[in-house]
Amino acid sequence: MESKGTYNFRIFSLEIIGIVIALLFLVPFYFVIVNSMKTFGELLINSANLPQSLNFANYVKVWGIMKFPQVFLNSLLITVFSNIGLVVISSMAAYRLVRKPSRFNNLIFLAFVAAMVIPFQSIMIPLVRVGSQIGIMDSIPGVVICYFGFGVSLNVFLYHGFIKSIPMEIEESAKVDGSSTYGVFWKIVFPLLKPMTVTVVLLNSLWIWNDFLLPQLVLSSPELRTIPLATYSFFGQYTKQWDLALAALVLGVLPIVIFFLAMQKHVIEGITAGSVKG
Incomplete structure (x- = not known):
């Protein structure tokens, strides 16, 4: 027997509201993309209109001024290694904390969770002083090490909850067969963490790729600039080159948008798998 009234006015209204909200979120992208293909004068006259012609001269200028291949490589190296x-x-830390419960491990986990609420601005000056003393300033490895420290708290928290859903029986059978603790983790547990790993990588990439403040503090050499730092060079004290800055924003955002769209399917699969686990 067919169900009646599966599509009603309420569902239709919710769909319309969802479409309107989606369009509101897409408006900034429209202004950025449209104005990136205008001259500076045309942009000032009317920023809402479509460009009179598809003009990619801004992108050509930005590619050379930013030295885009170099800053892209810097951002890519920092994001990948981080x-x-x-x-x-x-x-590994979350696995240890879950599988070896103790007061000390519980305290360590609470410390990770507490670190998530510390604002970055409150530790900027100590970070610069400590970084200068240990020699990690003005280097890509130094930025990567800093991201280890600032990102590990949230990542441990996410992995901690996911590992709890993995049955202990799987690991116990592997140990009976003679596998070591590291063997159990890398061969049995880590592959099961794929949904959460994809989610963690996506969240970290969105944060690290678009981050401005930490690279600004650590990196001072022009050849080590990331894409956000190179884009900031178009905003001077007295002039703002909006036509070039918007083109730079499109070039900088495009790789991470493509990455997000490619990974979105895996994230949804991971959420679905986690909802029925156990």
Whole structure:
């Protein structure tokens, strides 16, 4: 027997509201993309209109001024190596905290959770002083190490909750077969963490790729600039080159948007798998 009234006015209204909200979120993207193809004078006259012609001259100028291949490589190296370190450190730490419960481990986990609420602005000056003393300033490895420290708390928290849902029986059978603790983790547990690992990598990438403040504090050499730092160069004290800045924003955002769209399917699959686990 067919169900009646599955599509009614209430569902239709919710769909319309969802479409309107989505369009509101897309408005900033419209202004950025449209105005990035205008001249500076055309942008000032009317920023809401479509460009008179598809003009990619701004992108050509920005590519050379920013030295885009170099800043793109810097951002890519920082994002990739930070993600690798955070995934390895956080997953192993969370596994230890879950599988070896004790007062000390519970205290360590509480410390990780408490660190999540500390604002970055409150530790900027100590970070610069300590970083200068240990020699990690003005280097890509130094920025990566800083991201390890600032990102591990949230990552451990996410992995901690996911590992609890993995049955102990799987690990116990592997130990009976003679597998070591590291073997159990890397061969049995870590593959099961794929949904959470994809989510963690996506969240970290969105944060690290678009981060401005930490690279601004640590990196001072022009050849080490990331994309956000290079984009900031178009905003001077007395002039703001909006036409070039918007083109730079499009070039900087495009890679991470493509990455997000490619990973979104895996994140949804991970959430679905986690909802029915156990």
